[in-house]
Amino acid sequence: MTDACTYCGKDVYDHDPVFVEKLDVGERVEAGQFCNYACLAVYIEENHLTTGACCTLDYT
Ligand SMILES: [Zn+2]
Structure with a gap:
């Protein structure tokens, strides 16, 4: 694991680091x-990670 x-x-x-994790088969993994x-x-934005992924709005 690098600091990059x-x-x-x-x-x-x-800087002022922010870390992202996601759930993968019940385990938190670094994302x-x-x-x-x-x-x-x-x-x-560049990877379109929010497309169709909002939990409260319905992007159809
Ligand atoms: Zn950066």
């Missing part, structure tokens, strides 16, 4: 680490 930002590759500990919410937001 999943989005930009910089050392997340030089990414980011310098800050800005890197996370761009990563989500």
